[in-house]
Amino acid sequence: MAVPGLQLADLSIGQVFPNFSSQTSEQSSEPPAEKTHEIGKCREWRFEVAFGSTVEVKLLRGTAEIFGTELPTGHKFTFTGCKSAIFTWEGCTLSVTGNPTVEYTSEETPMTSYSNLHFALEKLRAIAGDFPVAQGPRVMIIGPEDAGKTSLIKILTAYAVRQGRKPCVVNLDPKEGMLSLPGTLTATSFSTIMDVEEGYGSSPTSGPSPVPVKLPLVYYYGLESPEGNERLYRALVSRMALAVSSRLSEEDANRTSGCIIDTSGFISQTTGYDLIQHIVAEFSVDVLVVLGSERLYSDMARRFEDRQGTVTVVKLAKSGGCVDRDEAFMRTARETAIREYFFGEPKRTLSPYTLTVGLNEVNLWRVGEANSIGASVLPIGIEDTQALLERTTPTSLLQHSVAAVLHSEPGDSVEVMAESSVMGFVYIASVDEQKHYMKILAPVPGRLPPKPLVVSSFPEPTASLVG
Numbered sequence: 009m010a011v012p013g014l015q016l017a018d019l020s021i022g023q024v025f026p027n028f029s030s031q032t033s034e035q036s037s038e039p040p041a042e043k044t045h046e047i048g049k050c051r052e053w054r055f056e057v058a059f060g061s062t063v064e065v066k067l068l069r070g071t072a073e074i075f076g077t078e079l080p081t082g083h084k085f086t087f088t089g090c091k092s093a094i095f096t097w098e099g100c101t102l103s104v105t106g107n108p109t110v111e112y113t114s115e116e117t118p119m120t121s122y123s124n125l126h127f128a129l130e131k132l133r134a135i136a137g138d139f140p141v142a143q144g145p146r147v148m149i150i151g152p153e154d155a156g157k158t159s160l161i162k163i164l165t166a167y168a169v170r171q172g173r174k175p176c177v178v179n180l181d182p183k184e185g186m187l188s189l190p191g192t193l194t195a196t197s198f199s200t201i202m203d204v205e206e207g208y209g210s211s212p213t214s215g216p217s218p219v220p221v222k223l224p225l226v227y228y229y230g231l232e233s234p235e236g237n238e239r240l241y242r243a244l245v246s247r248m249a250l251a252v253s254s255r256l257s258e259e260d261a262n263r264t265s266g267c268i269i270d271t272s273g274f275i276s277q278t279t280g281y282d283l284i285q286h287i288v289a290e291f292s293v294d295v296l297v298v299l300g301s302e303r304l305y306s307d308m309a310r311r312f313e314d315r316q317g318t319v320t321v322v323k324l325a326k327s328g329g330c331v332d333r334d335e336a337f338m339r340t341a342r343e344t345a346i347r348e349y350f351f352g353e354p355k356r357t358l359s360p361y362t363l364t365v366g367l368n369e370v371n372l373w374r375v376g377e378a379n380s381i382g383a384s385v386l387p388i389g390i391e392d393t394q395a396l397l398e399r400t401t402p403t404s405l406l407q408h409s410v411a412a413v414l415h416s417e418p419g420d421s422v423e424v425m426a427e428s429s430v431m432g433f434v435y436i437a438s439v440d441e442q443k444h445y446m447k448i449l450a451p452v453p454g455r456l457p458p459k460p461l462v463v464s465s466f467p468e469p470t471a472s473l474v475g
């Protein structure tokens with residue numbers, strides 16, 4: 009696991025991967041006790057596992073699913089750094105090895121209403137199948153932070169895939185990446201099962217995986233909130249909508265399956281509501297699901313009143329299992345996502361390549377952040393002039409940041425560059441301003457392609473990759 013040039017050769021694998029050390033120490037001490045849980049019909053076993061510890065779960069009898077994806081009987085799944093639930097429609101027996109920080113069985117779940125929503129969407133898909141140009145439902149889920157939007161999207165996607173559909177899942181929440189790093193917006197066509205340990209699954213950069221890899225289309229946004237650079241966010245939403253609509257017209261299975269859109273929990277009544285309206289218009293959303301907020305539901309019902317017949321606003325209850333994730337948990341999750349992009353995870357390790365690049369060779373840009381005034385609060389007639397991207401020079405301040413390599417040419421305009429998809433990411437390991445070079449980690453060997461690199465403040469720099 010030595011990475012040339014980064015003095016990692018002398019480090020033990022435990023220093024590079026804290027998770028490895030915890031596993032090793034668990035293995036060397038007393039093996040954790042195995043417990044058996046009997047879960048009754050329509051109940052769910054909720055559990056939380058801290059980063060650095062692991063819990064193994066095996067389905068012994070019956071049927072069970074994690075956010076819609078069925079668990080096979082007898083297969084051991086390992087969980088770390090997660091808050092999750094195993095639901096059963098018919099009752100099941102689970103074997104659990106390890107110590108979850110929280111675990112309990114709940115009788116009250118909103119799964120019946122979630123599955124009703126799925127069957128309603130299936131009806132719309134069937135209707136779309138009867139007409140040669142009609143599209144399946146374009147569903148968008150909105151709600152406050154930690155309301156369970158992403159979990160509901162996983163459930164709807166998994167159920168659709170189980171019925172042979174190929175829904176296009178769009179993540180417009182930059183806080184968490186879907187099959188990519190945080191700070192990105194992605195769209196992926198799902199036709200195969202999700203990886204219950206990994207969340208959505210793995211992409212081609214994750215290395216060999218027993219679950220078929222997904223191919224995400226990724227755009228770089230680089231900020232946590234859509235309101236951080238509203239102009240860039242809107243431009244990326246429009247670009248993504250075009251890509252998704254061309255994907256939906258490619259194949260009948262994609263067209264009839266439609267798309268499911270995840271959104272950010274940051275929703276202010278000023279710019280947030282306008283952004284929702286922008287997404288609805290760009291993606292031609294026809295089903296707007298409001299999760300866990302009466303007030304947001306009533307505001308949306310009023311806003312889309314005059315579009316009855318084209319946009320249906322649906323209210324759903326939040327699951328009692330949804331947990332608020334504090335900043336420390338989210339920060340560790342972001343660090344883990346970055347580390348896994350370059351180094352893989354304990355089951356599938358990857359070795360990134362170290363490249364030395366002259367500071368004058370890089371075409372470096374930064375996401376515009378200075379003007380945080382949203383367009384909707386600007387006086388009428390004044391255009392939102394917030395920069396999409398700004399030219400920048402590599403300095404030591406960029407050390408330990410991730411940079412996106414764009415599918416764009418050096419001579420492209422800023423507008424074209426900002427809306428270009430992401431080729432991959434590099435990690436800026438060190439910058440030597442005196443000697444005019446920097447060391448970067450890249451997932452592939454060879455020279456850094458002569459493409460624009462973009463950096464930003466989110467996800468924040470993380471030193472844990474280089475010890």
Ligand SMILES: Nc1ncnc2c1ncn2[C@@H]1O[C@H](COP(=O)(O)OP(=O)(O)OP(=O)(O)O)[C@@H](O)[C@H]1O
Pocket residue numbers: 052054055090091092093151152153154155156157158159160181183184271272273274327328329330331332333
């Ligand atoms: N039924 C459940 N039981 C246990 N944990 C759950 C359940 N539903 C969701 N969670 C957990 O609660 C947390 C928040 O859920 P989720 O990510 O779906 O919310 P969200 O609305 O998408 O959040 P955000 O707005 O921050 O993106 C996640 O860690 C998720 O795994």
